[in-house]
Amino acid sequence: MQDDPRALVSTDWLAKHLKDPDLRVLDASWYLPAMGRDAKREYDEAHIPGARFFDIDEISDQRSDLPHMAPTVEKFMSRLRAMGVGDGHQVVVYDGAGIFSAARVWWTLRLMGQFDVAVLDGGLPKWRQEGRPLDDLDPVIRDRHMTVRRQHHLVKDVTQVSAAAKLGDYEIVDARPAERFRGEVAEPRAGLRAGHIPGSKNVPFGELLVQGQTMKSPDEIRRVFEGAGVDLSKPVIASCGSGVTACILALALERMGKTDHAIYDGSWAEWGAFLTLPVAKGPAKQGPMT
Template identity: 75%
Template sequence: MLIDDPQTLVSTDWLAAHLHDPDLRILDASWYMPDSDRNARAEYDAAHIPGARFFDIDEISDQRSELPHMAPPVEKFMSRMRAMGVGDGHQVVIYDGAGMFSAPRVWWTFRLMGKTDVAVLDGGFPKWQAEGRPVEDMPPMVKDRHMTVRRQASLIKDVTQVAAASKLGDYEIIDARPAERFRGEVEEPRPGLRSGHIPNSKNVPFSSLLNADGTMKTVTDLKSLFSGAGVDISKPAITTCGSGVTAAMLSLALERMGQPNHAVYDGSWAEWGMFSDLKVAKG
């Protein structure tokens, strides 16, 4: 059974019990792959957990970059959160419509901005709905709230830092993509990218972190999963994936396992797979 932790993961029971707390803020952070034929905003408009605001991962990003949904500049994050009525002193709970897929990315974004009273809803919106809990289709009334941000540079890595880690082996580089993509056996869904993985990285597919109902596996099972993939969780880690979304699921799992020294490679394979001067491993 999940032990609720308002800084990492909370259950639907916990959220239901705290739903009307005045300082609770709920965010729908649903995001889907372009080929999924799902529209996150339209689904939010049709039904969401009462009081939830919609966090647009593509819009609340650094749109000066050619790479997809890179971490937003501090000023943009602060202004968007203020407009959504999310600020200092709030407990934030984030969910998504896939169960657990994109919500950890927004959990990590808050962490990057120095906010720690932030949790992902275990099992997400599908579990909430399956249990017959309340939903609504109206956006909440929002009042501006001031937010203080202290960006935590240690939680994010760029391509130069990842290339150095790949050579030196001083970090565990952990890739959340499906095994066949990691091994380079299939083409990448984004056109123009090479197949394979960062040399000396390990593979823990994001789907392997989850139970059949979309909840995250226990800490004991997670440790055994990472260990089975050859990951030494006592070492600092860099998490990566296709475009920096599911990498954050690995970061959340590491935090749950008591390893706080982790960072997301924000460019992930969308960046690494694009440049021919960066080495690629297969198999």
């Protein structure tokens, strides 16, 4: 693969740069309850040398009733400074699944104006499989100032998504599994309706990955989106269950050179709870919401 320090880098690239003074590695592991894994405990037991743990649930806007919404600028700055991450750093984010929650932290840093950030392709599983070094030591932290400029165009709220669904000026793409998108199974989060945003398309995030770990090539990514009926001439709003796997879609789009994409941060946790918002079921249909 071709390494891109602003999107995706290989384990070879990280191994080569691991001791660079301005490299910062973040363990962004996060798991759904059904996965039965404890991300912080696993980090404490073994992580890539020098990695800091990024707690997606804690570094969020906890004033919101919705899960792990993007944090305020002030909270983000204070937490990253406490990790010793700041201006001039190249950041590499990984997770314990391969490519899963790391994309969410990649997007969060970009939202805050930090663009020298990449996801580790294959994550910790690939790093382990290759016999690369791990440790259980706490990293040495030195404060570093971070200049934050929130990139408002990278995130959409429910009002903006509703307007986009009606006008059809964006492609709304849902990363959830097909049976959830079609409304054939109940949502794992209690109290949510089943189905999808009218007019949205479905690209289950796993279709962009090879064996759930590494990202497909840019040409393969393009074929996946086009095969789902996504018009790539339009800007894209990515959605999912709670705003985590939607970021895998954003990362894949960035990987293939498409930069006009945003995340619906509330995703189905928000849309599915609002009884006044329309819900569609069955396969994706062409055309805007009426």
